[in-house]
Every structure is written in C-alpha cells, then in structure tokens.
Amino acid sequence: MPRDRCTACDITPSSSVLMDPMPESPTTDSRASRRHSRTVKRRTRRIWAWSIAGALVLIVGSFAWVGVRGFLATHELQAAMPLATSMKKHLLAQESEAAVDDGEKLAAHAAEAAALTGDPVWRVVELIPGLGPNLTVVRELAASVDDVASGAVVPLAELSSTIELNDFAPAGGRVDLQPMIDAGPSVSAAADTLAAATERVRAVAGEPVVGPLADARSELTDLLVETSATLDALDNAVELVPAMLGVDGPRNYVLLFQNNAELRSTGGIAGALALIHTDQGGFGLAQQASSQDFPRFDPPVVDLPIDTLALYGDNTARWIQDVNFTPQFPLAASIAREMWRLQFGLEADGVIATDPVMLSYLLEATGPVELPTGDVLTSENAVQLLLLEAYQRYSDPADQDAFFAAAASSVFNALASGSVEPSKLIQALITGGEEHRILIWNAREDEQSVLADTTLAGDLPDSTATAEAFGVYFNDATGSKMDNFLDVTLDAGSVTCRNDGRPNFELHVTLTNTAPGDAATSLPGYITGGGNFGTAPGNIKTTVAVYGYPGSFNLGVRSNGAEAPYHPAVEADYTLSKVTVELAPGESQKFEFGFLGNDPKRTGIDTFVTPMINPLVTGQLDIDCESALF
Structure with missing residues (x-):
C-alpha cells in the first residue's frame, strides 16, 4: 500500500532558514547604532x-x-x-x-x-x-x-x-x-x-x-x-x-594802482593808473594817468545792478576813485574799463589792480630802485614813502600823482629789464595773490572763466563743503588819507545750538584810530581831509560791510553790549550788514556781526578781507551757546 505523501516533508531545513530568517536580537542592533553615532560625533567634533x-x-x-x-x-x-x-x-x-x-x-x-x-x-x-x-x-x-x-x-x-x-x-x-x-x-x-x-x-x-x-x-x-x-x-x-602777453596778437590792460591809505572794498582808491601794452611776449607802459585826469561822468557810465546802486550809490559809476566801493572786482573793473574808453578812446582787454604793499613784495625780487626824485625805493620803505611821506612832502595833488607815477614806472621798468630773482618774484606773486593784492579781470569770457575760481578774480567769496565764507570790506568815508592810522582786528567763530543743526556765526571787528592826539593840526590837510567831507580833521570815518554767503540769515549787529544801528542789505544774493563809524584819535569801537548758517555741515568759517596797509589776520573766536549774542 502506498505511503501517504507528507507535504511538510518536502520543505528542507535549509529552505526553511532562507524563507524565514531569524531577526537579530534588539541588544545587538542598539550597540551598533551607538557605535556609529559616537563615530559621527567624533568626526563632527574634529571637523568643527x-x-x-x-x-x-x-x-x-x-x-x-x-x-x-x-x-x-x-x-x-x-x-x-x-x-x-x-x-x-x-x-x-x-x-x-x-x-x-x-x-x-x-x-x-x-x-x-x-x-x-x-x-x-x-x-x-x-x-x-x-x-x-x-x-x-x-x-x-x-x-x-x-x-x-x-x-x-x-x-x-x-x-x-x-x-x-x-x-x-x-x-x-x-x-x-x-x-x-x-x-x-x-x-x-x-x-x-x-x-x-x-x-x-x-x-x-x-x-x-x-x-x-x-x-x-x-x-x-x-x-x-x-x-x-x-x-x-x-x-x-x-x-x-x-x-x-599777446601770443595771439597785441593786448592792452588798464592798471589800477590802489591806494590803501584811502580804503575801498578791493584795497583803495585808484589814485594812479596806467595802460600796459603787450605783444608777442613784450610788454611796457604805453600811457600813465591819475584820478585827476578823469571827470565826474554824467550820466553814470553803466547801469549798476539795483542792489549795488542801493548799497553804494551811483558814484560807483561816476568817479574813477569810487568804482571799487563794491567788493565785486569784475564789476568794478568793467566800470573802470568803460571810463578809460570814454576818456581816452581805447577799449582795453582787461583790468589789473595792485597796491603799494604788493610793490614792496616785488622790490624783494628786484632790489632797491632809484626814483627820478633821488629817493631809493626799497621793500622796507615803499609803503611808508608812498602812503604817508609823499603826502607830507607834496601838498599839490598833481605833485603827489607825479611821484606815484614815477614810483610805479620805475618798479615796472626794473621788472621788465630782467634784474629780478625768479624765485623771489614767484614768492612775491604768491603772497600778493593770497592777500588779494593782485586782482585781474579779463574782458574775454573764455579767459575770465579760467580766473573765476582763483584769488586773482576778486569776486565775492565762495563757501566750501565744510566752511562758510564771509567777506569783510572797508570803505573810507573821511575823504582823505587817514587810513594810515586805522588799526583793525578781526575775530571769527561759530557755535551750533539749534535743534536743526544750523550753526550761528559771529564776526567781531574792532577799529581804532591810532593818529596822534593833535592830528588835526600836526598832519597836512590832504591827509586829514580838512573837514571838507563832513568829518572833523583827525577823525577817521569808515563803513564796514560784512557779507554772509547766499542762504545765510542776517542776525544783526551789536556794539558795546547793545544793538547797533546798521544797514541790512543784499548784493548779488549775499546777505550783508553795513555799519558806519567815526573815531577821534585814540578812540576804538567794536562791532559784533551775527549770521545764521543754512547748512549744518558747514560749521567752519573762512574770511575774505579788504587788503589793508598791514595784513589783517583773522583770530579764532571761541563762543558757546551761553555766550553767543544772537
């Protein structure tokens, strides 16, 4: 009898293992994981x-x-x-x-x-x-x-x-x-x-x-x-x-010889004048003249800007001595050029202004120069001789003018002849330029544009990125040469006290009459003015105009701790205050001008001042919010 088939017996042990493997024990898996984790951490720590x-x-x-x-x-x-x-x-x-x-x-x-x-x-x-x-x-x-x-x-x-x-x-x-x-x-x-x-x-x-x-x-x-x-x-x-100097053809320039003994904004009255002719590098004095050779022009030779007319009057365009009441040299020069044309029939290519102090600097380069009068002009005596002694020596204005003309032509000829030390000449020109004792205006616009941003241009001052520019200008109102005895000190400073950061500026100007007590009788009438223009002999009458940069606000003027009478005005968009003071010998008066700046970044202060007989150095004025006057 056949045996019954057992299906279970067809599965061999090996097949059984492959089909149903026994899992690893929990204990073995945990240990492996921990070992791996520790390895990773060690590696990470090493990397970090x-x-x-x-x-x-x-x-x-x-x-x-x-x-x-x-x-x-x-x-x-x-x-x-x-x-x-x-x-x-x-x-x-x-x-x-x-x-x-x-x-x-x-x-x-x-x-x-x-x-x-x-x-x-x-x-x-x-x-x-x-x-x-x-x-x-x-x-x-x-x-x-x-x-x-x-x-x-x-x-x-x-x-x-x-x-x-x-x-x-x-x-x-x-x-x-x-x-x-x-x-x-x-x-x-x-x-x-x-x-x-x-x-x-x-x-x-x-x-x-x-x-x-x-x-x-x-x-x-x-x-x-x-x-x-x-x-x-x-x-x-x-x-x-x-x-x-005429590389492209002849040129002619009017030379204004400014007299600092009778102040005007750009230096002094034009007492002596000359015409300089240039051609192909050559140059010389073609003609000389004095203020006495010019009439009072009627009507005025130009139509003045309305603000200049209101501030200085139409004499600025009537008298050669008054063209530089305004500190705008380009305007003053254009007026002088027109007066020369009307008087002598020649339209110049430009105007150059200088003064006796600049002449003394040039004499450092030329050495002493002998004048036709027998005087020897040197760098040490030029200012004293030209601005004071000449008036004491010559009572006739014509003789004074002749003396000035001789001095100017003698120095000019010494320069032209070549008897000059180049390094000293350059230094003289640099110093004169820094002190605004050489001013040049060119009638040709392209050439004037080159001058525009230089000290030689003589225009109203420009502020910088960090400093506000102020002009301090003086005009004689005595009608004489008493500014030989005018002493001036200037101090300037700023402080910021406002929430909007706009700075306050102050400029303190002190004027002193240093003339002797008996000046009315011991000095010649041509020096004192003799009272001809309403100022007592020996006294000095001066106008002071302080210009703030466009956009600044005029805060007024004080003197002796109180508000001072002043003329608030504007010229060419520059805010300004003008005062007039008359001082007897030995008297002194201080004026404090205040302005509010328009830019919080511009807290510095630069000053541009009328060139005087003695160079005026601006002192540092230390002010704080408690001591500020405005």
Whole structure:
C-alpha cells in the first residue's frame, strides 16, 4: 500500500532558514547604532575643531598680515613726506638733478605704501567695525600719495630738468613764451592729479580713526590743499600769461594802482593808473594817468545792478576813485574799463589792480630802485614813502600823482629789464595773490572763466563743503588819507545750538584810530581831509560791510553790549550788514556781526578781507551757546 505523501516533508531545513530568517536580537542592533553615532560625533567634533582652528589661524594671520603691512606702509609714508619738502626747496633753488632724485625716491616710497595697503586681505579686514575705518583711511592716504607722486611729483621734477625758473623771468622788456607753452600740458595734468587726490582724502575726512592717524590725515590734507592751490595758480598762469602777453596778437590792460591809505572794498582808491601794452611776449607802459585826469561822468557810465546802486550809490559809476566801493572786482573793473574808453578812446582787454604793499613784495625780487626824485625805493620803505611821506612832502595833488607815477614806472621798468630773482618774484606773486593784492579781470569770457575760481578774480567769496565764507570790506568815508592810522582786528567763530543743526556765526571787528592826539593840526590837510567831507580833521570815518554767503540769515549787529544801528542789505544774493563809524584819535569801537548758517555741515568759517596797509589776520573766536549774542 502506498505511503501517504507528507507535504511538510518536502520543505528542507535549509529552505526553511532562507524563507524565514531569524531577526537579530534588539541588544545587538542598539550597540551598533551607538557605535556609529559616537563615530559621527567624533568626526563632527574634529571637523568643527579644525574649522575653528583654521578660522582662528586665518583671522590671526590676517591681523598679523595687515598689522605688518600697515607698519611697513606707515614707514614708507613717513619716509616720503620729508622728500616733498626737500624737492620743493630744490625746485626753488633750481637744483633740478636733486629735485628729480627726490621725486623718484618719493614715488618709490609712495608706490610701496600703496601696494602694501591695497591687497584683498586688507580690504576684507576693512569690514571689521571699529578697526575698519582706520584701515580704510590708511589705504586712501597711501593711494593718494602714490597718485600724486606718479602723476604730479615725478612729471614736474622731470620738467624742471628741461625748464628753469629763469626761463620765465622777463628780460629786455620781454618774456620768452615758448617754455611756458611747452610746460602747459604737464602742469595741467599734474594739477588735475593733485585736485583728484585732494578730493580722495577729503572723502574720508569724517571717518572715526585713532588720534595719530587723524593727525596724519589732517597734515596730508593741509599739504594737498596748499600744494593744489599753488599748482592751480601755476596751471592758470601757463594758460593765461601767454595769451595776456599777446601770443595771439597785441593786448592792452588798464592798471589800477590802489591806494590803501584811502580804503575801498578791493584795497583803495585808484589814485594812479596806467595802460600796459603787450605783444608777442613784450610788454611796457604805453600811457600813465591819475584820478585827476578823469571827470565826474554824467550820466553814470553803466547801469549798476539795483542792489549795488542801493548799497553804494551811483558814484560807483561816476568817479574813477569810487568804482571799487563794491567788493565785486569784475564789476568794478568793467566800470573802470568803460571810463578809460570814454576818456581816452581805447577799449582795453582787461583790468589789473595792485597796491603799494604788493610793490614792496616785488622790490624783494628786484632790489632797491632809484626814483627820478633821488629817493631809493626799497621793500622796507615803499609803503611808508608812498602812503604817508609823499603826502607830507607834496601838498599839490598833481605833485603827489607825479611821484606815484614815477614810483610805479620805475618798479615796472626794473621788472621788465630782467634784474629780478625768479624765485623771489614767484614768492612775491604768491603772497600778493593770497592777500588779494593782485586782482585781474579779463574782458574775454573764455579767459575770465579760467580766473573765476582763483584769488586773482576778486569776486565775492565762495563757501566750501565744510566752511562758510564771509567777506569783510572797508570803505573810507573821511575823504582823505587817514587810513594810515586805522588799526583793525578781526575775530571769527561759530557755535551750533539749534535743534536743526544750523550753526550761528559771529564776526567781531574792532577799529581804532591810532593818529596822534593833535592830528588835526600836526598832519597836512590832504591827509586829514580838512573837514571838507563832513568829518572833523583827525577823525577817521569808515563803513564796514560784512557779507554772509547766499542762504545765510542776517542776525544783526551789536556794539558795546547793545544793538547797533546798521544797514541790512543784499548784493548779488549775499546777505550783508553795513555799519558806519567815526573815531577821534585814540578812540576804538567794536562791532559784533551775527549770521545764521543754512547748512549744518558747514560749521567752519573762512574770511575774505579788504587788503589793508598791514595784513589783517583773522583770530579764532571761541563762543558757546551761553555766550553767543544772537
């Protein structure tokens, strides 16, 4: 009998295991997981540790990198700065080889400083709060010095090796214009480079930095501003002088010789005049005249702007002596030009004004000059002789005018002859320009536009990004030469007290009559005025006009602790206060002018002042919100 089939017996043990494996025990799985987790954590900790260590190394390395390079860059800049001064001395001494050597060394130091502070690591560290601004300022200072060295210093040093100062000096009544023309492109490029570098440094002027770095920034800024102004003047000169000396054809200029003993806003009355003729570099006095040669023009020679007419009256356009009541020299010069045309039939190409103090500066370059009278005019006695002794010696105005004309022509001829030291001549022109004792107006608009932003233009002052500009101008109302005895002091300052941040400005002007007590009888009538214009002999009567920049608000005038009578007015959009004061010998009076600024960023104060016999230096006025008068 067949055996029954058992289906279960068909499943072998091995098949059974494969189809239904036994699971691992819970204990075994947990241990493996923990071992894996610990491994991952150990690896993560190692990664973080190495990352942190790497970051620390990177940070420390970056700081070390920047620190070392910053130290080296500072050393390079410190080595470069004295070379600028040394090079300037060599240039003035006409030592071109030494100047070139200094220029190349300066450029090498500057380039190294710029390279040390211009790498990517440095720029990254600049992002760190607190430290960053210091690094930014160092980099900008180094880059600015490098720009100036490569774009201005080296080219000018190399230029000095081919052109000497003597090339610009007159000889035989003529100036060789070609060296000046050749120098033009290099000087212009250098001036542009210096202007750009100055703005670059000014752009980081507000960055908060450590004290020594702030001092270095300030020192470099002052140096760049001063050098930029000088180079701008040179750039303007090489552009304008050839044209004004007739490189393209003959020119004629009216020369106003301003007499500071009888003040006008731009310096003094035009007591003596001349016509300068130029052609192809040659120049000479073509004609001389005095104020006595001009009549009272009726009607006025020009229609004055309504604000100028209201402020100074129509005598500004009637009398040659009064054209510069207004401090706007371009306006005054255009009036003088028209008076010359009406009187002598020649329309000049421009007007130049100067004064006896400027003449004394020029005498430093020419040396003593003998006059037809036998007097020897020197830099030491020129002002005293021309502004005081001449009036004591000559009672007839015609004789006085002849003396002035002789002095002017003698100095002019000494300059034209070539008996002049070029470096001293340049220094005289720089000083005279800074003190506004040389003013030039050109009737040709393209040439006048070159002058427009210079001290030579004699226009109303412009404010800067950080400083408000004020003009302080004096006009004699005595009708005499008593301003020989007028002493003036000027102090200016500002304070911010308002919530809107607009600053208050104060200008304190003190006038003193230093004439002797017996001036009425001991001084000639031509000096005292003799009472002919309503002022007692010996007294000094003066108008003082203080101009605030357009947009400023006139806060009034005080004197002796009380409000003073004054004339509030506007000229060419400039807010101003005008006062009149009469002083007996020994008397003094102080006026305090107040203005409210219109820009919280402009808290500094710059002053532009009538050129007087003695240069007037503005003192610092310290005021606070409690002591402010306005």
